[in-house]
Amino acid sequence: MATEIQVPMLPLKGMRAFVTGGAQGIGAGICIGLARAGAAVAVVDIQTGKTQDIVDQIVAGGGMAIPISADICSEDDCRRAIDDAVAGLGGLDILVNCAAPGRNRNMLGKLSDVDWDTHQQIVLNASAILADAACDHLAASGHGAIVNISSVTSHSIAVDQCSWPYHVSKAGLDQFTRWLAVRFGGRGIRVNAVAPGLVDRDSGHKLTDNPQHRAVVEAIVPLGRAGHADDIAQAVVFLCSRQAAYITGQILTVDGGLGVAEVFGASLRAFKAGVEASS
Template sequence: MSARVVLVTGGASGIGRGIATAFAAEGDRVVIADRDADAASRVAKEIDAHAVTVDITDAASVAAAVAHVAETIGPVEVLVNNAGLVAGGGPLTSLPLEVFDTVVAVNLRGTFTVTQAVANQMIEHGTRGRIVNVSSIGARQPTAGLGHYEATKAAVDALTRTGALELAGHGIRVNGVAPGPVHTPMTAGLMDDPQARAAWESRIPLGRIATTDDIAPLVLFLASDQAGHITGAVIQVDGGQLLT
């Protein structure tokens, strides 16, 4: 298979970094698109990839980054919408609206904006592209205090299905992966607290928190020709947590 141009948002850390590393190991031309410019360049250097600075909450920044990638590396063939955050937690009755707005701006509006820009580029170039959205099992299973985050991920799942339907005629497939808890900088605070970690582990039938290496292979599969008849699916990687 020839080297594809793979754009990974939030690829400078955690799950996105793991996904970017796995595509690079396959010989693809990976672009780490992150708002943390230093971390993006550092990781790009480590895995022999490219870096582009982008804030996915800013449509102009997204448009510039997506155009820059097409001009300097080539049109995007695989998009991984991974950038996301939790930004704090709390019950619906007291969660500050600023936290809600921040999470909606990155996880939902950002995913929408990047998808729109890249899907238009794919259509323009006649690219039979693949889009993989990083969701969360929280979209389907509630955890108290995370309602704001989970609502954005449920919305990402809805976008995955609508995108799959609307883009199918262009030969573009859109799928999602829904991790359970994963060891990353996002969850490091929780995982360092033995009690909190045990509480998360106790919900997982396979008995352990995922690593980024548990998530990346499914993303690569969904972006591969082997998944040629799969679109609109959101597949969990959660050690069985959704069964409980």
């Protein structure tokens, strides 16, 4: 007897997604990736003009998107944004917590209250409030999915690269992901995280514009390049799709192998590449 094979061309067709930090960078890439996979997307960000630009881009490409302007440091804004998305899209199947504050290189002893509070508010508090506000809608969808955007810095320390409130908030987000997966499993909502490594910007100042930086990235990343927003978006699409129906509570690292590279050898190669490039 022949087995019926059905290939889903648009794995998220008919689904409705809410993405924070969607106005630029990885968040914008995720909005576009979800729309390409068939989802209608609420692009949520504090930057109103850029949010509209991403919506226009998706709509011009034949996709469906709506802009939502919100400061997710405010609980009222978070809850209003979920209500607006549900009203605008007719429900909610997917929540992606991607927004993050700009990163300062804060070291211990130079921490401002504002920096600490902003990280905890945007990365942790907002993710929790949005999950709380969205959970009834996600449960009603029958295949609700939450994806939190973490970082490889949640479990390793990039000395002098990121502020420690950033590292700590992302580590908290990983544990929140596992906790939520257990709490929401019974309601049919899956909760996972994607942890990017070094991701290049799609516009403006790029990580790899500087030849010395590029040489270091090529030396330390086993796949020999920085990631792109679309690399992260594809992982998010998979985790939201029915193909991932039995995956929850997981942190999927998307870093070109950076995290499993042999640390000493990679550091030595990066050092040599840096020396060669500057001599």
